[in-house]
Amino acid sequence: MAVPACPRVVLGVAGGIAAYKAVELLRLLSESGCEVTVVPTKSCLRFVGAPTWAALSGRPVPEDLWSQVHEVPHVRLGQEADLVVVAPATADLLGRAAHGLADDLLTNVLLTARCPVVLAPAMHTEMWEHAATRANVALLRARGVLVVEPAVGRLTGADSGKGRLPEPGELAELCRRVLAGTEQDLSGRRVVVSAGGTREHLDPVRFLGNRSSGKQGYALARRAAARGAQVVLVSAVSAGALADPTGVCVVRVTSALELRDVVLAEASSADAVVMAAAVADYRPVERAAYKRKKSGPLTVELVQNPDVLAELVAARAAGQVLVGFAAETGDDDGDALFHGRAKLARKGCDLLVVNQVGDPGYPTGFEVDDNAATVLSAGGSSTDIPVGSKDVLADAVWDLVRAFWTGTLAATD
Secondary structure, three states: OOOOOOOEEEEEEOOOOOHHHHHHHHHHHHHOOOEEEEEEOOOHHHOOOHHHHHHHHOOOOOOOOOOOHHHOHHHHHHHHOOEEEEEEEOHHHHHHHHOOOOOOHHHHHHHHOOOOEEEEEOOOHHHHHOHHHHHHHHHHHHOOOEEOOOEEEEOOOOOEEEEEOOOHHHHHHHHHHHHOOOOOOOOOOEEEEEEOEOOEEOOOOOEEOOOOOOHHHHHHHHHHHHOOOEEEEEEEHHHOOOOOOOOEEEEEEOOHHHHHHHHHHHHOOOOEEEEOOEOOOEEEOOOOOOOOOOOOOOOOOEEEOOOHHHHHHHHOOOOOEEEEEEEEOOOOOOOHHHHHHHHHHHHOOOEEEEEEOOOOOOOOOOOOOEEEEEEEEOOOOEEEEEEEEHHHHHHHHHHHHHHHHHOOOOOOO
């Protein structure tokens, strides 16, 4: 669906130090063709004044319920908007929005809006993690509001942690997707995605690893969040160069054992788990305390890592959909799909995404932006996904996961 011509966006700005970032968000939205009306709270104006908002938006800045009363702004702004986005949304703003309070212009706009609403929280970690804030966020999400997961990073003063406002460019891209009408068909679902390649340390300097960049797993997380899901992304170390997807909770791990522990814990309350990470099959029996010196041939004893996908299958809850990935090459025994079908039978998951790798004439898979795959189902069906962006493949996978939830793709034929 195309973005509406000159979409009307209300940019609400609550009173937090991150209000300065909303200035850049306003610029990006305006440059993309949006007609933006900024609705600041009184507290916001102590951080960034009305002249700044007016100059960058080219529109008057309604500061309270009593300005331009004859135009009824507290009703009109919400009614006419194509999108309402609040960045930053403070803990106070989230609480008032969740409980339908309307004691200023911005909360009145939130009550009258019948368009998509995006709230981008920013606050200290302790405030974000407080039970009251978590309950308010859950209530808003249950009503269809897209509440973005805050980023992890530097807060005010010397504090760091979860609660940082995502970067303006990421929020602008999220707004673009919402305006384009991305269907919120995963709303109300909680999904876990693993991404990247694990590292198994030989000593403080060296490790065993693989070529996974994490791009496909990040695309899966990004597209699930865009479609309304609550997403936990378990990111292995090789994906560290990628920007955190907006609205996604990112948990970073290094080794296969760390990934296993986090995925199993998060999967206990998930509707779907997608294991896109390249998890090392083996790890050294012993990690040397000191750097191993070069002194001729080196023999390293390895032990097999746990099979995370098999453990997920054994512990799965009713209705949970499990998706595995298989980077396969052909050999004397069979082609990539032959090995993929054998792996699907061994693992017992619902879907297996088979990537053909290692063929110079098939430039997809590791470390590139495009991908292609064949998705095998436990019921015997297969779905070919032609070469395209990793976002396209991610959407195709989520379409198949939805088909399991809706019963249009049976677990067994």
